[in-house]
Amino acid sequence: MPAKQTKPKIRLATVWLGGCAGCHMSFLDLDERLIDLAALIELVYSPIADIKEFPEGVDVALVEGAVANMDNLKLAKEVRERSRVVVSFGDCAVTGNVPSLRNRLGVDDLLTAVYAEGPGKHPQGDEPVGVMPQLLPKVLPLHQVIAVDAYLPGCPPDPERIWAAVTSLLAGEPVVLKPEMRKFG
Amino acid sequence: MSKTIIIDPVTRIEGHAKITVQLDDDGHVADARFHVVEFRGFEKFCEGRSFWEMPGITARICGICPVSHLMASAKAGDAILGVAIPPTAAKLRRLMNWAQLVQSHALSFFHLSGPDLLMGMDSDPAKRNVMGLIEKYPDVARNGIRLRRFGQKVISLLGGQSIHPSWTVPGGVREPLSDENRSVIRRMLPEALDITGLALDMLKDALGDYRDEETMYGNFPSLFMGLVTPEGGLEHYDGMLRMVDSDGNVLEPGIAPARYREIIGEAVEPWTYLKFPFYKPLALRGRGGGELPPDYYQAGMYRVGPLARLNICDFAGTPRADAELREFRRMAPRGKLVTNSFHYHYARLIEIMFCLERIAETVEDPSITNDRVRSHAAVNSLVGIGVSEAPRGTLFHEYHVNEDGILQRVNLVVATGNNNLAMNRTVKQIAQFHINGHKIDEGVLNRIEHGIRLYDPCLSCSTHAVGHMPMILELVGPDGELLDRCVRDA
Numbered sequence: 001m002p003a004k005q006t007k008p009k010i011r012l013a014t015v016w017l018g019g020c021a022g023c024h025m026s027f028l029d030l031d032e033r034l035i036d037l038a039a040l041i042e043l044v045y046s047p048i049a050d051i052k053e054f055p056e057g058v059d060v061a062l063v064e065g066a067v068a069n070m071d072n073l074k075l076a077k078e079v080r081e082r083s084r085v086v087v088s089f090g091d092c093a094v095t096g097n098v099p100s101l102r103n104r105l106g107v108d109d110l111l112t113a114v115y116a117e118g119p120g121k122h123p124q125g126d127e128p129v130g131v132m133p134q135l136l137p138k139v140l141p142l143h144q145v146i147a148v149d150a151y152l153p154g155c156p157p158d159p160e161r162i163w164a165a166v167t168s169l170l171a172g173e174p175v176v177l178k179p180e181m182r183k184f185g
Numbered sequence: 186m187s188k189t190i191i192i193d194p195v196t197r198i199e200g201h202a203k204i205t206v207q208l209d210d211d212g213h214v215a216d217a218r219f220h221v222v223e224f225r226g227f228e229k230f231c232e233g234r235s236f237w238e239m240p241g242i243t244a245r246i247c248g249i250c251p252v253s254h255l256m257a258s259a260k261a262g263d264a265i266l267g268v269a270i271p272p273t274a275a276k277l278r279r280l281m282n283w284a285q286l287v288q289s290h291a292l293s294f295f296h297l298s299g300p301d302l303l304m305g306m307d308s309d310p311a312k313r314n315v316m317g318l319i320e321k322y323p324d325v326a327r328n329g330i331r332l333r334r335f336g337q338k339v340i341s342l343l344g345g346q347s348i349h350p351s352w353t354v355p356g357g358v359r360e361p362l363s364d365e366n367r368s369v370i371r372r373m374l375p376e377a378l379d380i381t382g383l384a385l386d387m388l389k390d391a392l393g394d395y396r397d398e399e400t401m402y403g404n405f406p407s408l409f410m411g412l413v414t415p416e417g418g419l420e421h422y423d424g425m426l427r428m429v430d431s432d433g434n435v436l437e438p439g440i441a442p443a444r445y446r447e448i449i450g451e452a453v454e455p456w457t458y459l460k461f462p463f464y465k466p467l468a469l470r471g472r473g474g475g476e477l478p479p480d481y482y483q484a485g486m487y488r489v490g491p492l493a494r495l496n497i498c499d500f501a502g503t504p505r506a507d508a509e510l511r512e513f514r515r516m517a518p519r520g521k522l523v524t525n526s527f528h529y530h531y532a533r534l535i536e537i538m539f540c541l542e543r544i545a546e547t548v549e550d551p552s553i554t555n556d557r558v559r560s561h562a563a564v565n566s567l568v569g570i571g572v573s574e575a576p577r578g579t580l581f582h583e584y585h586v587n588e589d590g591i592l593q594r595v596n597l598v599v600a601t602g603n604n605n606l607a608m609n610r611t612v613k614q615i616a617q618f619h620i621n622g623h624k625i626d627e628g629v630l631n632r633i634e635h636g637i638r639l640y641d642p643c644l645s646c647s648t649h650a651v652g653h654m655p656m657i658l659e660l661v662g663p664d665g666e667l668l669d670r671c672v673r674d675a
Contacts, residue, residue, distance in 0.1 A: 018223065018225065020249075021249055025248045025292075029337055029347055029348070035327065038316045046314070048296060050196050050313050052194060071222065101242075102230045110224075110226045110230075155245070156349065
């Protein structure tokens with residue numbers, strides 16, 4: 001029998017693009033299972049953690065949200081380059097969902113409509129003041145900008161669904177969801 | 186040589202944002218800005234849809250406080266129908282709203298700010314998160330998880346799921362509360378109350394360690410706004426809008442929330458998607474008829490959220506929360522308000538106590554399981570304004586519809602937006618306190634970010650029009666040259 005060795009922790013990242021954070025909240029709804037998870041994974045990047053740059057050598061990345069602006073696009077590409085498994089996490093990542101409701105409108109019309117009443121100069125989509133990322137003309141689902149390895153639908157995916165997916169991924173097995181776990185909404 | 190520091194993304198906040206700090210030639214902080222970088226356009230793309238859909242759509246503004254949008258949207262819908270909702274429906278909505286305050290405040294205190302408060306603002310950034318908290322302070326972390334779970338569980342018992350429940354509707358709610366679920370809530374309450382009591386003791390014991398933060402993290406006079414009951418008590422679902430200044434002068438004792446446009450204006454700036462709401466009467470006072478200076482709205486700065494609500498109310502209305510409130514108020518000179526934003530943390534815990542006590546009272550109400558929970562009507566008014574207190578402050582949904590209930594115009598003033606002027610002021614104050622020279626360390630960046638975390642901003646919400654909050658710190662020279670850029674390494 002081989003000597004018992006400590007397995008290295010799985011490097012998990014969670015990413016928030018254009019969305020409402022509901023998928024992340026559903027992840028936190030794992031509640032005390034988070035304590036079990038803490039023993040198995042190292043959280044190397046997340047909106048609930050403080051590392052500012054997406055690191056190299058990530059094992060699993062859960063990506064919430066649609067791709068709505070240049071910052072989202074840049075981050076999505078970094079995630080793909082630096083992660084072994086990328087999961088499209090929740091309906092916004094999978095389909096564009098609510099953020100993509102703006103797609104029938106032009107970006108400039110939208111900005112003007114929302115900010116025109118002022119007082120003040122409104123923020124420009126294509127004239128970012130140094131730090132403001134340019135909005136994409138259309139909000140896109142994640143798989144339209146990078147290759148995705150697994151899809152986890154739901155608005156948000158409920159914690160049971162997330163647990164089923166995460167435990168499979170941590171075990172290095174393919175994610176196979178039961179039919180009732182594959183629904184949108 | 187001057188420069189700009191950028192913190193990007195701002196983390197452990199609910200949204201995407203950046204902070205820039207502008208230094209002058211001597212390395213002193215000249216200005217600091219808080220940028221919200223996401224835009225989603227809800228106000229525009231909802232035009233042409235039915236107001237019946239709005240609770241479901243606007244809940245997706247925010248996964249942290251979807252319930253706030255469900256409340257404000259359903260209330261705007263009630264006004265369009267022109268109905269009074271059944272009394273039990275109003276009580277059930279309040280129940281869900283209190284439950285959401287508990288879960289959201291628990292998230293802010295334990296999961297997001299807990300790592301700073303317990304592990305230290307200068308501790309290892311790789312560990313300074315809830316997973317690190319679980320390793321180092323397992324009991325506290327478990328308590329935080331359990332308390333948040335209480336709120337999420339009550340929401341799902343009422344609405345079928347904890348996030349984006351399709352439960353509130355114009356006219357009331359879809360499902361009554363069953364006897365069985367009422368018992369479940371009752372059984373969970375003692376533990377939640379115990380955890381909150383412990384957390385309050387822990388924070389109060391630690392306040393002595395945070396003298397600098399008390400003095401420098403968002404400590405300035407401003408107005409405070411929120412809802413109060415007709416009697417002047419602490420309120421989160423309905424009531425009257427009150428505005429009070431830091432000296433305790435009441436500027437608006439209680440205006441009907443639907444008249445908010447008369448007192449609140451919204452300014453915009455090109456460097457952020459988050460608007461700047463301001464109190465119009467003060468911003469315009471003494472201005473005469475001439476042209477206004479570009480920053481005139483700054484004079485109308487007000488704060489909302491837990492600190493504001495505790496400041497403006499005459500009393501809380503439940504025994505333990507009132508005892509805590511009396512102690513809280515002793516921090517300020519008699520008759521004055523608590524003006525330091527660092528005490529948002531403390532105020533949040535007192536509000537959790539209040540909400541738990543209210544939930545405990547309400548589940549004992551014999552009418553709470555009544556099954557008459559929805560009023561039916563068609564469009565009777567072409568305008569509906571719904572206002573509630575979200576965890577982070579006052580939330581306004583204003584809908585204009587045609588005879589068929591199709592939306593012609595939508596305006597949303599979201600809780601976090603109300604604090605925009607104050608958040609910018611806070612970031613500048615902390616930066617001025619800690620930065621002196623061209624070099625800064627990671628701990629200082631985190632302290633500046635903590636200034637934002639105090640407000641627990643929900644940028645998802647704020648950027649309904651807009652949206653998200655990451656953060657960078659860049660040091661920019663007076664000529665706009667980028668001198669240093671502080672991003673944390675993995």
